[in-house]
Amino acid sequence: MSEELVYLKAKDLQDLMQVKFERAGLLPEHAQEVAKHLTYADSRGVHSHGAVRVEYYSERIAKGGTTITPNFSFEKTGPSTGVFHADNAIGHVAARKALDYAIDMAKENGVAVVGVSQMGHSGMLSYYVDIAAQQDLVALAVCQSDPMSVPFGGTKPYFGTNPIAFSAPTNGERPIIFDMATTVQAWGKILDARSKDNEIPPTWAVDETGAPTTDPHKVRGLLPISGPKGYGLMMMVDILSGSLLGLPFGQHVSSMYADLSAGRNLGQLFILINPSYFTDLDKFKANLSKMIDELHENSPAPGFDQVYYPGELSEIRHNKHEETGIPIPTGIYNYLQSEVVHNNQYDNSDAFAEK
Ligand code: NAI
Numbered sequence: 001m002s003e004e005l006v007y008l009k010a011k012d013l014q015d016l017m018q019v020k021f022e023r024a025g026l027l028p029e030h031a032q033e034v035a036k037h038l039t040y041a042d043s044r045g046v047h048s049h050g051a052v053r054v055e056y057y058s059e060r061i062a063k064g065g066t067t068i069t070p071n072f073s074f075e076k077t078g079p080s081t082g083v084f085h086a087d088n089a090i091g092h093v094a095a096r097k098a099l100d101y102a103i104d105m106a107k108e109n110g111v112a113v114v115g116v117s118q119m120g121h122s123g124m125l126s127y128y129v130d131i132a133a134q135q136d137l138v139a140l141a142v143c144q145s146d147p148m149s150v151p152f153g154g155t156k157p158y159f160g161t162n163p164i165a166f167s168a169p170t171n172g173e174r175p176i177i178f179d180m181a182t183t184v185q186a187w188g189k190i191l192d193a194r195s196k197d198n199e200i201p202p203t204w205a206v207d208e209t210g211a212p213t214t215d216p217h218k219v220r221g222l223l224p225i226s227g228p229k230g231y232g233l234m235m236m237v238d239i240l241s242g243s244l245l246g247l248p249f250g251q252h253v254s255s256m257y258a259d260l261s262a263g264r265n266l267g268q269l270f271i272l273i274n275p276s277y278f279t280d281l282d283k284f285k286a287n288l289s290k291m292i293d294e295l296h297e298n299s300p301a302p303g304f305d306q307v308y309y310p311g312e313l314s315e316i317r318h319n320k321h322e323e324t325g326i327p328i329p330t331g332i333y334n335y336l337q338s339e340v341v342h343n344n345q346y347d348n349s350d351a352f353a354e355k
Contacts (some may be wrong), residue, residue, distance in 0.1 A: 006333040007324055007327055010043055010326060011321070013045045013051065017034070024059075037092040038050045041123065041178060045314060046124050046314065051328050054335070056256070059341075062341050062342060070088070072087035072089065073085045080105055080113060086263065088119065088265065089119060091116075091264075094122070099114075103131075103132060106272035113269070114269070115241070115244065116270075118226075129166060130166070132167060136274075136276070136285075137169070138168045139168075141164075142165075142269050143266065144267050145266070146160050146254065147159060148351055149182070150229035152224060154210065154211060155221070158251050159250055164233065169285050169288070170285050170292060176309055182233045185205070200216050203223065220352050238250060241267040241269045275283070313318040313320070
């Protein structure tokens with residue numbers, strides 16, 4: 001039986017989440033930014049990074065694992081490089097602030113490489129690269145996440161689901177946004193299959209022996225996309241957003257659910273490129289719009305209705321939700337409306353535990 005849904009206007013959802021984060025202890029302006037970010041995700045149908053996370057974040061905030069009044073500092077290390085020291089603030093706020101420094105640098109110098117050092121979970125990377133593209137910049141964002149993926153040919157989790165997001169501006173209203181985890185499936189999809197006792201395809205995950213499993217309850221490692229290629233990409237992300245910033249790497253990266261009273265020390269990296277330093281900006285944008293048109297004209301394969309450009313389906317969902325409201329499971333809505341900050345259910349050191 002599918003879970004009942006409540007449809008909320010974006011503003012109402014954002015306000016509910018902001019109130020909860022303030023009650024958990026975040027400063028109002030930080031609570032507002034995180035709520036805005038999570039609403040962006042839910043509104044685009046990426047529910048794995050929306051309201052479903054509020055209780056977990058609230059528990060970590062309430063237990064001291066998120067710095068509430070962080071001592072932020074931006075260290076400019078070169079004409080186009082810098083590190084934003086995040087003091088283990090909530091990642092959405094730290095990364096958003098670091099992005100502004102990167103945007104200014106890329107506008108002025110043609111390129112910016114900016115790291116975010118020691119932050120909490122930063123959510124859906126599209127959010128950041130979307131903002132950069134609105135400023136006519138090409139953007140790449142990568143970040144570390146908890147070690148849940150087995151290396152190609154291995155049995156024990158080593159790297160995170162380490163996402164990569166890319167954006168580029170077009171002549172149309174919306175940029176191209178490609179944003180993916182480097183594992184075949186997000187952990188949330190395994191949890192969903194567990195809750196329904198559904199089998200999963202053998203290409204998603206492995207059991208404790210490293211063998212592919214179709215039983216979601218036996219999952220002890222997620223598989224990288226396309227075998228050694230995804231494995232290489234997740235390693236690249238880890239190096240760029242971890243080791244490059246002097247942060248813990250690979251299996252030493254903190255787990256989402258281990259010790260909610262400690263900061264996570266995660267890293268993120270932005271690489272922004274100003275197209276006007278390489279070509280004519282208008283021509284660049286016109287060419288990308290033409291690329292989209294040509295892709296739309298490509299005849300659909302059997303079983304497909306049309307070819308979409310990366311990010312387009314998110315945008316279609318966003319536009320639809322502006323009319324229908326954003327669907328939120330009743331359980332989450334009830335929690336958001338309640339006085340409860342959290343139910344003490346996430347402080348568990350086993351990342352693969354049944355929740
Ligand atoms: P996904 O598999 O839903 O989508 C991956 C990409 O493929 C997207 O750019 C999407 O627009 C594109 N796409 C999907 N269907 C398409 C189609 N039919 N035609 C053209 N393009 C299509 O994304 P995934 O891997 O599940 O990641 C979800 C989110 O999770 C991302 O926003 C990512 O940033 C976030 N994430 C964040 C982490 C963190 O620690 N902060 C860790 C892992 C993921």
